[in-house]
Amino acid sequence: MRNWYDLPTYYDVSFSYDMADELAFINNVFRKFIKSDKPKILEPACGTGRLLIPLIKKGFDCTGFDLNKNALTYLKHKLEKNSLHANIKYDDMINFSSRKKYDGIYCTVDTFRHILSEKSAIQHLENITKVLKKNGIYILGLHLIPKKKKVDKVIKWTSKRGRLTVKTIMSMIKLDKKKRRETLEVQLKIKRDKSTDSYTSKYSLRTYTLEQLLSTLDKIIDLEIINIYDEYYDISKPITLNSNSDYAVLLLRKK
Incomplete structure (x- = not known):
């Protein structure tokens, strides 16, 4: 990771x-x-x-x-x-x-x-x-x-620059309102010409x-x-x- x-x-x-x-x-x-x-x-x-x-x-x-x-x-x-x-x-x-x-x-x-x-x-x-x-x-x-509104658990977007394409998938894998912690997992799916790769990262944010x-x-x-x-x-x-x-x-x- x-x-x-x-x-x-x-x-x-x-x-x-x-x-x-x-x-x-x-x-x-x-x-x-x-x-x-x-x-x-x-x-x-x-x-x-x-x-x-x-x-x-x-x-x-x-x-x-x-x-x-x-x-x-x-x-x-x-x-x-x-x-x-x-x-x-x-x-x-x-x-x-x-x-x-x-x-x-x-x-x-x-x-x-x-x-x-x-x-x-x-x-x-x-x-x-x-x-x-x-x-x-x-x-x-x-x-x-938000107090009542549903929170998005998965957000996806794709960005391009020249021959490089990066697809980002950001997922909320845990939300602890008592401890005020949101744990996110981010997947980067990389494509450059015919080659592909992927990376996964996790981190926490304060809520x-x-x-x-x-x-x-x-x-x-x-x-x-x-x-x-x-x-x-x-x-x-x-x-x-x-x-x-x-x-x-x-x-x-x-x-």
Whole structure:
């Protein structure tokens, strides 16, 4: 069994699928709220740079960090290949620090849920406030556990890049609401020309109901929620969350 984060080429192709709305949303939010021609932005757990690289091309001054050295090596190669520059560091989401202050930070599609304890989640958010400028924006996106709505147990998608095709099958194999753990199994089915391969990976995420998420955020006095959106990333249509909401993108502003 391989950790799919150690397979950066396949991971990058897989998660570059259907990201246009997410990318446009991040760009539009920062352009709306940040009064700078070249905003300084940070991506914790930046991985292979699927969002970081297109944001650099859109004129942002980008910094990213990650704990996976394979992903960082892949990202640095992509930057060099495209003659782009970013500040790339080896660091983790809980203990990171920076002398540099940022106009905006983003952490979408459940990356925050890799932090598995309340203490560590609080530390992450407190560190966000330390490196975020006054009135800076933190975009936080994650799935929620709805009270009554059925949760999808299997999600499938297929991505292509050149001669490479990656089919991703993500299955929830265990959900423990008491311990707040969701265990996922990911299968990558690879096809390049006539050759095929497959890899399986398992990992755990922390679960959040709406009430649990708001309780965590309430402990961070320097962050305020200014808007909330759903998985459609339409900046013109903020939403109101309820107990059956299953995805939230929060705009948090440093006071």
